[in-house]
Amino acid sequence: MISETRLTVRYAETDKMGIVHHSNYPIWFEAGRTDFLKKLGFSYSEVEKCGILLPLYEITCRFKHPAYYEDEIRVLTRLLKLSGVRLVLAYEVKNRDDLLLATGETMHAFTDKTLKPINAERTAPALFDVLKATGQN
Numbered sequence: 001m002i003s004e005t006r007l008t009v010r011y012a013e014t015d016k017m018g019i020v021h022h023s024n025y026p027i028w029f030e031a032g033r034t035d036f037l038k039k040l041g042f043s044y045s046e047v048e049k050c051g052i053l054l055p056l057y058e059i060t061c062r063f064k065h066p067a068y069y070e071d072e073i074r075v076l077t078r079l080l081k082l083s084g085v086r087l088v089l090a091y092e093v094k095n096r097d098d099l100l101l102a103t104g105e106t107m108h109a110f111t112d113k114t115l116k117p118i119n120a121e122r123t124a125p126a127l128f129d130v131l132k133a134t135g136q137n
Contacts, residue, residue, distance in 0.1 A: 001134040003036035005075040009067050019066035025102055026059055029091050032075035033106065036089065040130050050124040054087065054108040055115060061104035065095075072096045079134045084119040085110050087131070 007028060015021045034044055047054065067073055074094050081088035086109055093102040110120040121128045 001039075001078065003032065003039050003077045005032045005035040005077065007031060007073050007075065009069055009071045009073060011069050014069045019068055020071075022061070022063065025061050025063075025093065025104065026106075028073070028075050028093060029059070029061075029077075029089075029104055029106055032077035032091055033089055035075075036077040036079075040134065042127055042130065047124075047127060050127060051112055052118065052120060052124055052127070053111045053113060053115065055111055056106055057109055058107040059104065061102055063102050064100050067093070067095060067101050073101065079131060080105060082128075082131055084121040084128070085117050087120075 005028075009020055013020050013024045037044060037047065044054075072095070076092040076094065078090050079087070080090040086107065088105055088107050091102075091104045091106070092100060093104075094100055110118050110123070112118050112123075
């Protein structure tokens with residue numbers, strides 16, 4: 001499954017050169033991640049109600065082409081890797097012409113509310129099964 005999240009570049013997201021500042025891509029990844037989970041039937045707040053947090057422990061981003069003010073962009077989010085204790089999501093950011101602007105990954109641990117690692121397969125089997133069914137590579 002690939003989740004598509006549509007956004008429009010806001011003026012505040014651009015720099016003096018008129019292009020999107022690099023610091024916005026992690027925010028767009030988060031919007032994609034939130035939408036991805038929601039489309040699977042689990043909002044972030046529902047995941048937290050299951051006693052699970054998903055702290056980010058690593059992020060990568062590769063910039064291919066700039067985005068500009070008022071560009072309509074799409075953040076494509078998919079599951080890359082899943083284990084009982086980790087989740088890795090992959091992202092592609094594209095413009096309206098399908099030009100690839102950036103790619104990236106976020107790596108998350110499954111933890112309890114004290115940030116102690118947990119096994120999501122045992123703690124939240126419904127969530128884990130839905131994630132597993134998305135067809136990781």
